Amino acid sequence: MDERLQGRIQRYGWDRAAPAYARHWHGPLAGLQQQLMALAAPMLGEAVLDVACGPGLMATTAALTVGLAGRVLGVDLSETMVQSARRHAEESGCSQARFARMDAQQLALPDSSFDLALCSLGLMYVPNPQAALRELYRVLRPGGRAVLAVWGERASCGWAPLFGIVDAEVQSEVCPLFFGLGQGDALARECASAGLLVSLQRRRRDSLDYRDGDAACAAAFAGGPVALAWSRFDTTVRERVQARYLQALAPWQDAQGGYQVPAQYMIVAAQKPLPHPHCPT
Numbered sequence: 001m002d003e004r005l006q007g008r009i010q011r012y013g014w015d016r017a018a019p020a021y022a023r024h025w026h027g028p029l030a031g032l033q034q035q036l037m038a039l040a041a042p043m044l045g046e047a048v049l050d051v052a053c054g055p056g057l058m059a060t061t062a063a064l065t066v067g068l069a070g071r072v073l074g075v076d077l078s079e080t081m082v083q084s085a086r087r088h089a090e091e092s093g094c095s096q097a098r099f100a101r102m103d104a105q106q107l108a109l110p111d112s113s114f115d116l117a118l119c120s121l122g123l124m125y126v127p128n129p130q131a132a133l134r135e136l137y138r139v140l141r142p143g144g145r146a147v148l149a150v151w152g153e154r155a156s157c158g159w160a161p162l163f164g165i166v167d168a169e170v171q172s173e174v175c176p177l178f179f180g181l182g183q184g185d186a187l188a189r190e191c192a193s194a195g196l197l198v199s200l201q202r203r204r205r206d207s208l209d210y211r212d213g214d215a216a217c218a219a220a221f222a223g224g225p226v227a228l229a230w231s232r233f234d235t236t237v238r239e240r241v242q243a244r245y246l247q248a249l250a251p252w253q254d255a256q257g258g259y260q261v262p263a264q265y266m267i268v269a270a271q272k273p274l275p276h277p278h279c280p281t
Contacts, residue, residue, distance in 0.1 A: 003127035003128060004127075006127040007077070007103070007127050009228060010077060010125045010126075010127075010225075011077045011078055012228050013225060013226070013227050013228035013229075014054075014076070014077065014078035014080070014081055014125075014225075014227070015078045015079065015080040015081075016080075016227035016228050016230075016231050017078075017222070017223050017224060017225070017227035018055065018078055018080035018081045018083075018084050019080070019084075020218065020219075020222045020223035020227075021054060021055055021081070021084075021223045021224075022054075022055040022057065022084065022088070023223065024215070024218055024219035024222070024223040024224075025219060025223060025224075026055075026057060027209075028206075028208045028209065028219070028263075029120075029121070031204075031206060032120065032121075032149060032204060032206065032265055033057060033058050033061070033120060035204060035267065036058065036118065036120055036147050036149055036267065037058065037061055037062070037065075039147050039200070039267070039269050040062075040116055040118055040145065040147040040269075042062045042065045042066050042070075042116055043065075043066065043070075043115075044065075044066060044067050044069060044070065045066060045067065045069040045070045046066045046070045046115040046116055047066075047070060047071050047072075047073075047113065047114045047115050047116070048062045048063075048066060048070065048071070048072045048073070048114065048115065048116045048117075048118065049072075049073050049074075049075070049109070049114040049116070049117045049118070049136075049139060050062065050072065050073070050074040050075070050117075050118045050119070050120075051075055051104050051107075051117060051118065051119040051122055051132070051136060052075075052076055052077070052104060052119055052120070052121070052122020052123070052125070052126075053074030053075060053076050053081070053082075053085055053099065054076060054081050054084075054085070054120075054122075055081060055084040055085050055088055056074050056084065056085025056086070056088045056089055056097070056099060057088065058074075058118055058120055059072050059073075059074035059085060059089070059097055059099070059118075060072075060085075060088055060089050060092045060094050060097055062097075062116075062118065063089065063094040063096045063097035064092070064094060066096065067096070068095070068096055070096060071096050071098070072094075072096060072097045072098070073097075073098050073099070073100065073109075073114075074097065074098070074099045074100075075099070075100050075101070075102035075104070075107065076099070076101065076102070077101065077102070077103055077104070078101070079101045082099045082100065082101050085097075085099045086099050104119075104122065104123075104126050104132040104135065104136075105126060105127070105128055105131040105132050105135060106131075106135065107135045107136075107138075107139055109139045110139070111138055111139065112138075112139070112140065112141045112142065112144075113139055113141070114139050114140055114141065114144060115140075115141055115144050115145070116140075116144060116145050116146070116147075117136050117139070117140055117144065117145070117146045117147075118146075118147055118148075119132075119136070119146075119147075119148045119149070120148075120149050121149055121150060121151065121265075123148065123150050123181055123187075124150050124151060124175070124178050124179070124180075124181055124182075125175065125178075125225065129181060129190060130190055130193060130194060133190055133191060133193075133194035133196070134194045134195075136194070136196075137194045137195045137196055137272055140272040141272070142272055142273065142274045142275055143271065143272060143273075143274045144271065144272045145269070145270070145271050145272075146191070146196060146268075146269070146270045146271070146272075147267070147268075147269050147270075148187065148191070148267070148268045148269075148270075149204075149265050149266065149267045149268075150181040150182050150187055150265065150266050151178070151179060151182050151263070151264070151265060151266075152179075152182040152203055152204075152263075152264030152265050152266045153179060153182050153183055153264060154179040154182075156205070156262060156263075156264035157179070157262065157263055157264055158208075158248075158249065158251070158252055158261040158262040158263070159208065159220060159249070159261050159263070160179070161244075161245065161248035162220050162224070162226065162245060162248075163175055163178060163226070165241050165244045165245055165248070166226045166229050166230075166241060169229065169233065169237055169240075169241060170229050175225050175226075178225075181266070182264070182265075182266045185201060186266075187201070187266050187268050188201045188268050188270075191268055191270045195272070195273070196270035196271065196272060197270055197271045197272075197273055198268060198269070198270045199269050199270060199271060200267070200268065200269040201266065201267070201268045201269075202266075202267045202268075203264060203265070203266055203267075204264065204265040204266075204267060205262070205263070205264050206262075206263045206264070206265065207252075207260045207261060207262055207263060208259075208260075208261040208263050209258065209259070209260050209261075210258060210259045210261070211257075211258050212257050212258060212259075213242075213246045213249075213257070213259070216245075216246070216249060216259050216261070217242045217245060217246065220245060221238075221241070221242070221245075249261055
């Protein structure tokens with residue numbers, strides 16, 4: 001798919017998903033985000049960049065940690081997500097958190113201006129992840145840290161049939177190569193290609209827990225990456241894709257009608273190298 005077209009699909013799709021995203025995904029992703037923040041360990045006074053910040057949950061947590069002496073900027077391709085993040089920060093009393101609509105592949109930010117960069121479940125949606133990682137490298141100060149997470153291997157994510165079910169209705173790939181960065185050491189290799197020194201790569205296994213089928217479908221279709229396609233489906237198509245999705249999730253339904261859907265993430269921690277000291281002559 002053409003990168004510009006894919007970028008527009010992602011932008012408008014997440015605009016559609018934004019109103020429901022925090023409600024459906026805050027709980028299921030809380031454990032992952034806590035692990036990322038522990039690895040990132042933002043410190044008092046640091047400058048932090050959160051790329052693909054979504055509704056600003058991690059950015060606000062970082063802002064509370066770096067304090068008034070620090071600063072946090074959350075950027076997202078979706079203006080509606082940015083607005084949600086601003087509201088969340090205001091409600092949390094985080095005056096040091098700022099948000100802006102920005103393409104991860106072209107950050108309108110100065111070189112070497114951040115101590116720490118975060119990106120939780122964002123790189124899979126970027127048409128050119130390598131370009132985004134090069135930008136992240138550029139805006140980090142020498143010695144600056146990066147902590148990233150993507151969804152893991154397709155076979156380890158029980159909700160993965162979602163994309164094929166939706167693709168069958170829209171005659172195109174809504175998220176091409178979505179699981180590519182979660183295969184093997186692909187994310188670490190991409191980071192290294194961008195110039196970052198990888199210090200850790202770790203798989204996290206988790207589950208996405210839903211009280212019933214309606215909650216599982218709402219998270220997937222209304223608050224997830226296929227929200228744009230979902231917004232254009234009529235009632236008949238919605239009923240069809242929901243039925244197919246719940247059939248795919250059936251192995252993880254419990255006796256009470258809830259679902260514990262397996263999920264996997266790949267986490268990488270890396271650093272921008274310090275400059276080499278000059279050798280004496």
